[in-house]
Amino acid sequence: MLTPELVTLLTDPVLIAILVVALLVVGGAAGIVVTRRRRSALPQADQPAPLETAEPQVGDDAETPRDTPTRTVEDTELPEQAPTVEKPESAQGRLVRLRARLARSQGSLGKGLLALLSRDKLDEEAWEDIETTLITADVGVAPTQELVEKLRTRMRVEGVGAAQARDILREELIALVDPSMDRTLAVTRKDTQPAVVLVVGVNGTGKTTTVGRLARVLVAEDKHVVLGAADTFRAAAADQLQTWGERVGARTVRGPEGGDPASIAFDAVKQGIAEEADVVLIDTAGRLHTKTGLMDELGKVKRVIEKSAEVDEVLLVIDATTGQNGLTQARVFADVINVTGLVLTKLDGTAKGGIVIAVQRELGVPVKLVGLGEGADDLAPFDSEQFVDALLD
Numbered sequence: 001m002l003t004p005e006l007v008t009l010l011t012d013p014v015l016i017a018i019l020v021v022a023l024l025v026v027g028g029a030a031g032i033v034v035t036r037r038r039r040s041a042l043p044q045a046d047q048p049a050p051l052e053t054a055e056p057q058v059g060d061d062a063e064t065p066r067d068t069p070t071r072t073v074e075d076t077e078l079p080e081q082a083p084t085v086e087k088p089e090s091a092q093g094r095l096v097r098l099r100a101r102l103a104r105s106q107g108s109l110g111k112g113l114l115a116l117l118s119r120d121k122l123d124e125e126a127w128e129d130i131e132t133t134l135i136t137a138d139v140g141v142a143p144t145q146e147l148v149e150k151l152r153t154r155m156r157v158e159g160v161g162a163a164q165a166r167d168i169l170r171e172e173l174i175a176l177v178d179p180s181m182d183r184t185l186a187v188t189r190k191d192t193q194p195a196v197v198l199v200v201g202v203n204g205t206g207k208t209t210t211v212g213r214l215a216r217v218l219v220a221e222d223k224h225v226v227l228g229a230a231d232t233f234r235a236a237a238a239d240q241l242q243t244w245g246e247r248v249g250a251r252t253v254r255g256p257e258g259g260d261p262a263s264i265a266f267d268a269v270k271q272g273i274a275e276e277a278d279v280v281l282i283d284t285a286g287r288l289h290t291k292t293g294l295m296d297e298l299g300k301v302k303r304v305i306e307k308s309a310e311v312d313e314v315l316l317v318i319d320a321t322t323g324q325n326g327l328t329q330a331r332v333f334a335d336v337i338n339v340t341g342l343v344l345t346k347l348d349g350t351a352k353g354g355i356v357i358a359v360q361r362e363l364g365v366p367v368k369l370v371g372l373g374e375g376a377d378d379l380a381p382f383d384s385e386q387f388v389d390a391l392l393d
């Protein structure tokens with residue numbers, strides 16, 4: 001019942017304000033409880049694990065302060081990179097693999113000779129044809145005459161016929177290629193120094209390719225190789241060499257385009273010594289217009305290297321397809337530097353395999369490696385018997 005005292009009390013503004021605040025507080029609390037109940041009633045199946053959400057307390061930061069120590073590059077672990085370094089084919093058996101290619105290109109030499117020698121009647125005309133076949137294959141005049149002389153004598157004594165002809169020809173060709181020549185590469189590290197191999201030759205013969213492929217041969221033998229891009233004549237040569245090196249994990253030392261080849265060669269050897277490398281392979285430029293220029297440059301490269309290490313091997317690269325021109329180049333290089341081994345490239349692209357015999361005779365230096373294709377592992381150590389067998393296959 002509303003008494004006058006109660007009416008006065010209910011219209012008191014202070015009391016009304018207290019009642020409104022009290023109602024708001026009670027309503028809010030009820031709302032929170034309902035919401036929590038609803039949340040806990042949701043199905044649990046797809047819910048993520050509850051986060052550790054400790055209620056923030058007075059004085060806590062709302063988020064991780066920005067001044068937390070930043071992780072350094074060293075602290076940050078990088079994801080492991082997929083290995084990109086290749087495992088090249090080992091030197092053993094490379095010539096066996098490439099034998100078919102050799103046989104295909106040199107068929108006219110080996111099989112041609114065999115067909116002529118297997119004739120029932122070996123008359124003067126047949127011997128002339130044999131001579132022509134040998135000369136055409138770039139064997140050279142003097143070695144051709146020697147070989148024909150020996151074949152004539154043996155065929156007369158041991159008798160004619162296909163079987164004898166093959167055996168005699170094989171033996172005489174092997175003797176001409178000379179299996180007694182030492183064809184090992186000087187690539188063994190000495191006490192404190194890497195072996196140094198200088199690769200020389202006219203540009204375009206396959207010199208840079210040879211350095212890259214030789215690096216693969218050596219890496220396959222578990223040797224630690226450093227490359228020196230001392231061919232500063234052709235802008236792309238250093239890039240080409242570096243790409244070869246990267247494929248097998250070998251460092252390439254290079255300098256500015258048109259820079260001093262001797263200083264790059266020197267730096268490469270220094271790097272090889274620092275890395276305790278087994279071998280330093282140095283590519284050089286060969287496109288010099290005069291013999292004096294060539295002599296000066298190669299002489300300087302060699303002298304500068306020899307300030308810190310011995311040059312163990314000087315490999316002259318010759319393009320087998322250039323025939324007599326290749327021989328002329330070989331003579332010029334042999335005059336200016338002490339060549340210790342020959343590399344005959346592009347033997348797959350010519351039927352003139354006789355160049356092996358001619359160039360060895362000319363320089364008195366053994367062919368140590370042959371290139372038989374454009375593939376990364378198409379450079380093989382030269383072997384006289386395997387070579388002759390491929391010719392006669």
Ligand SMILES: Nc1nc2c(ncn2[C@@H]2O[C@H](COP(=O)(O)OP(=O)(O)OP(=O)(O)O)[C@@H](O)[C@H]2O)c(=O)[nH]1
Nearest residue numbers: 203204205206207208209234237345346371372373
């Ligand atoms: N078919 C064939 N091609 C080869 C062989 N060796 C090298 N070549 C190719 O010959 C071309 C010239 O090779 P390079 O190594 O660039 O010649 P380079 O003498 O180093 O020339 P520069 O770098 O200018 O000194 C390239 O296309 C090679 O792939 C081989 O044995 N057989």
